[in-house]
Amino acid sequence: MNEKDSSKRTRRSSGAITLRDVAKLAGVAPITASRAINTPTSVSADVLRRVLEAVDRTGYVPNRMAGSLASSKSRLIAAVVPSTVMSVFMATIESLNNSLFDQGYQLMLGQSGYSAEREESLLEAIIGRRPDGIFLTGILPPGRARTRLLASGIPVVETWDLTPTPIDMLIGFSHTDIGRKVAEFLMKKGHRRMAIVRAEDERADRRTLAFQAALQQQAYPKALEVNVGASRSLKSGRDALGKILTKQPKVQAVFCSSDLLALGVVTEALARGMRVPQDLAVMGFGDVPFVQDMVPSLSTVRINGEQIGELAAKMLIARSEGLAVDARIMDVGFSIIERQST
Amino acid sequence: MNEKDSSKRTRRSSGAITLRDVAKLAGVAPITASRAINTPTSVSADVLRRVLEAVDRTGYVPNRMAGSLASSKSRLIAAVVPSTVMSVFMATIESLNNSLFDQGYQLMLGQSGYSAEREESLLEAIIGRRPDGIFLTGILPPGRARTRLLASGIPVVETWDLTPTPIDMLIGFSHTDIGRKVAEFLMKKGHRRMAIVRAEDERADRRTLAFQAALQQQAYPKALEVNVGASRSLKSGRDALGKILTKQPKVQAVFCSSDLLALGVVTEALARGMRVPQDLAVMGFGDVPFVQDMVPSLSTVRINGEQIGELAAKMLIARSEGLAVDARIMDVGFSIIERQST
DNA sequence: TTGAAAGCGCTAACAA
């Protein structure tokens, strides 16, 4: 009756080898073949051998979508980054991906492009895939996407920032602390007239605010701010220093919101015959691997992105498997790396 | 009978809102709700309104896994890159991802880590997800993975290289041509004693071979080769120049297999008091965005990675939707960008 | 334009 004689009936099979085919070849029921493949210890040695042989002969690759649908477990983790090119987040994504892969999970990557609107539709698309976990760079502001995410019940980890009210889990550090510590560091170094070169970014806002507050507290002059908008390029850093020097030729130190911008500031300073750090101290953010080997090597704020990725993988997987997670909020801190540029 | 009274029967629903719920709320059959959502023109205005309202009230997000299983269309494209951090491929991935997203497709990202073994298991995992297309950086050598891929019938595009025998589609350029052209370029610039700094990579092999062959053809001395292995860092470039200068203090030009290595060579040269390009000409590969704004700006080989990503998206989507693809093999070429470092 | 039935390929639940 329910036979697969396919003589006349319209079949809509995709044509690929299925578990059924493997089971038939091995002379067992589909569920037995499934067990042989997924929990080899739960079947007899003989069955195991026959099934594996059938798998081998047919080149069977299990359809994970079907499996996921049946088990409500996708073994898929989605990650959202603003950008992937020359982005400080990629070290985190790489370590996240590595950790996930080792545990049999796959990564789905979405780019929000620093746009809230796009992030929303991206998150809808992501939720539709029913991933077992979602990794977010930054903190998702209240809005439709956040509500949807909350409603979806999918484990979420927000990263690279701190807030008392995360959606779910959180691994980050304090941008306010960074702004203050960098200001204190530069003041201790003897600089008075400072400037800030920053991209348009809410986290950079907070670093800047804290930086200014720390200066004000010590009655230092306010730092000159240059906002380069969305263009986080080396060129923007060069141009920014140009602007700064026009308004404040005696500037002594510049804090940049990314290493690339800092590299631009250093480049422009050297090109104008200034000495770094004697005439101008420059501080970056991110500690992109190569800045430590440049001349002058760049002082910067180091974030342990790899650690964030690893922890995120661990927490998301644990949560998706129903295990308890030690701490929902983790502060991984940061370090100020002093090199030649200051 | 088949009612959803769930009084006693064990349900294994994931608990999320389903199409059924929406349909019930809108007073239509599930299939009608499906049509309202996916092909709005195929239902009456009244039904459309009721369904959309129900979607809105429930916060329904369609389960794409179920949809994919039923329709054999996943709207998922998988991409494999060796690495994501400071990688020249990311511009391609970013443009691929953007193009895909605009067409309603999602990107799954895998890292092969320059390891053939890992690439194999990665590809198995990818095939299991039944993506509508697969994007590979580089050409997949014959082996299990290639066989599996071929058998899967999934549209595949190999990139960043050329071969007469791609698995399926191909978008790339000739590494042999690059090696030769760069050699010719440097010879024309009047350099005789050359060196090559390169990572362990089959494509770099071919560029190197062609480079040497071009020198030999003009009876130039063989270029000194330094292989930095897997470490593609700026530091490796610095160290490499150190080695070169020990063996050949009079070297005049260095061709590097990546911009980062080239940056290292430039850095080391300047640190040693050499002038670039007067004492040493340096050529990179990749044209990472920021090298054009450094001092000295870096001469390099430019690949239009964005174009590769865009074309790949177009070709994969076309193929997965059963459309014809204009050309299976596309050579996007390259350009030699002359800047200050030569 | 709408719906009933069947099934995509797999696994959970229960039974033998």
Place this chain on the structure above:
DNA sequence: TTGTTAGCGCTTTCAA
């Protein structure tokens, strides 16, 4: 240890 049955949530097929 193995199998039967009934879904997972959606879309295709066919019929009204």
